[in-house]
Amino acid sequence: MKSGAHSGKVEFKPMEELPATFEMGRFPKSLGDHVTINLMFWFNYFHIEARYMEQKKIRIYRFRISMRGRGSIWRKIDIRGDQTFGDLDRIIRISFNLDTFDHLSEFYGGKQWYRSGFGSINPLGEGEGADLRIDSIGLGTGSKIGYIYDFGSETHFYVTLQQVLEEEINEDNFPRVVSENKKKEYYCSDCASSGKKTIASMECWACSENAGKLVYLCGKCAESEKHEDHLMDDIMN
Ligand SMILES: [Zn+2]
Ligand SMILES: [Zn+2]
Structure with missing residues (x-):
């Protein structure tokens, strides 16, 4: 009996000539092995998936920042937990129309900035306190810290953590101002x-x-x- 160009002779390839992937296929040998492999596969799949989801969820800290003595002037700012007080300093300066090329600033806990400061920050976003991560000092909803801009004029601000949002975000435009006081008109x-x-x-x-x-x-x-x-x-x- 003939089929096509082949004669009836069947050629068997020895195991050694099979591609490498097939050689690895010595496992599974039994139904038990199949079950094990499948379980391992799904375990890994969900494990990786869960870790991926975890990574995508980012903590957003929502601060309300108001000027001491002039409480009607405020901003609400969202910043990621893995960002720094240097980043927060930067957006405070920009959003309150403060200097971004002069004067030191500092965040502090408690009531006396000169005793409980986190370290000064210069306008370039450098300094002892600049690299401190927002999520590294144990802040929770309602936590209050202070901010002083310019050790000369000593302009103080209250910084209150209003909310910690856990969100899946893809965009990266943080920190950002989410709301602010209505601007007033003043006359000369x-x-x-x-x-x-x-x-x-x-x-x-x-x-x-x-x-x-x-x-x-x-x-x-x-x-x-x-x-x-x-x-x-x-x-x-
Ligand atoms: Zn004058
Ligand atoms: Zn005038």
Whole structure:
């Protein structure tokens, strides 16, 4: 009997000529082996899957940060647990319109920053306290820490952990501002004294100290002779 080009002669290949993968197939030998292999496979599958899921879930810390003495000025900021206080410092500076090229800052626990500081942070995001991870100091919902910006002017902020969210996220735009106070409009004190209503953009520190309240100025008045040697800042809002 003939089929195609082959004669009736059947060629058997010896085991040694089988591909390597087949050689490995000496196992399984029995039904028991099959069951073992299957169990191992599924165990590994779920184990890896579970670990993968775990890795995708990231802890997000939601902080509310408000200015001491001016509580109406606040930001809510989301930051990942594996990010650092250097990262938090950076977004506080940006979102509150503080300096990003000058002045040191520091986070602290308790009430006295100079005793319980986590280490200073410079505007480049370096310094003793910069590499400390957010999730490394045992913060829980409601935890309060402090933040001081600029050891000269000593602007203090309250930093309260409002929530720890465990989320699956793919995007990486953290830290980020999730909400903030409604911006107010302030009018220039100098213009007001001559009956004009002008939107202010600056705060004059020297005049504020003399007046015992914040003195706001428009850009034009801020440059006038009256305030020549006065320290000023952009309006905090
Ligand atoms: Zn003015
Ligand atoms: Zn002034």
